[in-house]
Amino acid sequence: MSSVDWEKRYQQADTPWDKGLPHPMIECWRGLDLAPGVIVVPGCGRGWDLRAWAMMFPEHQVLGIDLAESAVADAQKNCADLPNVRVIVADFFDHAHWHDLAAMRNSSISLIWEHTCFCAIHPAMRQTYAATVAALLKPGARLVGVFFTDIREDNGQGPPWNCSMDELQNLFGSHFVIDSPDWKHLTFFGRDGEERSLCLMRMD
Numbered sequence: 001m002s003s004v005d006w007e008k009r010y011q012q013a014d015t016p017w018d019k020g021l022p023h024p025m026i027e028c029w030r031g032l033d034l035a036p037g038v039i040v041v042p043g044c045g046r047g048w049d050l051r052a053w054a055m056m057f058p059e060h061q062v063l064g065i066d067l068a069e070s071a072v073a074d075a076q077k078n079c080a081d082l083p084n085v086r087v088i089v090a091d092f093f094d095h096a097h098w099h100d101l102a103a104m105r106n107s108s109i110s111l112i113w114e115h116t117c118f119c120a121i122h123p124a125m126r127q128t129y130a131a132t133v134a135a136l137l138k139p140g141a142r143l144v145g146v147f148f149t150d151i152r153e154d155n156g157q158g159p160p161w162n163c164s165m166d167e168l169q170n171l172f173g174s175h176f177v178i179d180s181p182d183w184k185h186l187t188f189f190g191r192d193g194e195e196r197s198l199c200l201m202r203m204d
C-alpha cells in the first residue's frame with residue numbers, strides 16, 4: 001500500500017525531502033563495529049545516503065531499494081563511482097523477490113539504515129515494516145536510523161507521519177533492544193527537534 005505516487009513526485013521534481021546530501025547523522029556511525037554483510041537502505045531516493053555508507057564502509061556492499069524508477073536511476077548515476085553500491089527498483093516489503101541481495105558477495109544483512117522511509121509509509125503499514133526488518137535481520141544485526149517521533153506535529157496529514165516512542169516500542173520491542181544514543185543528534189538545517197536517532201539491535 002502506498003498513498004503517494006512517489007514516481008510522479010520524482011518526475012515532477014516535487015521532492016522537498018531531498019537535500020542533495022547524506023543525512024548528517026550517518027557520520028556519527030563511523031566507528032560502528034559492523035559485522036561483515038550488506039548495508040540495506042530502504043526508500044533510498046536519489047542515493048545520497050548510499051554514498052555515505054559506501055565510502056565509510058568500503059568493504060561492505062550497500063544495497064539501495066526504492067519503488068520509484070526515476071529515483072533509482074538517479075541513485076545509480078549518483079553512485080556510479082562506487083563499486084560497492086547496488087540500487088534496485090523494488091518494494092521493501094516484498095523482500096522475497098530481492099534476487100539482487102542473494103547475488104551479493106555476502107548476502108546476510110548487517111545493518112538497515114532508516115531515513116524518511118518509515119515516516120513515508122502509511123501508518124497502516126508499520127506492522128509490516130517492523131515484521132520485514134525483523135525477518136531480514138539476524139540476531140546482533142541492527143536497524144539504525146532517524147525517526148520523526150511525536151515531537152513534531154503532523155496533524156494526521158502525512159507523509160511524513162510521526163510515530164511516538166511508545167508506538168515504536170510496541171512495534172519493535174518484541175524483537176529488538178531499542179537504544180536512543182544520547183550523543184548530540186545531528187540533522188539537516190530546518191529539521192532541528194523533529195527527529196530522534198535510534199539504534200535497534202535484533203535479539204535472539
Ligand SMILES: C[S@@+](CC[C@H](N)C(=O)[O-])C[C@H]1O[C@@H](n2cnc3c(N)ncnc32)[C@H](O)[C@@H]1O
Nearest residue numbers: 006017043044045066067068091092115116120
Ligand atoms: C520521503 S522519500 C525519502 C527518500 C530518501 N530517503 C531521502 O531522504 O532523500 C521516501 C522514499 O521511500 C520510497 N518508498 C516508499 N515506499 C516504499 C516501499 N514500500 N519500498 C521501497 N521504497 C519505498 C519512495 O519512493 C521515496 O523515494
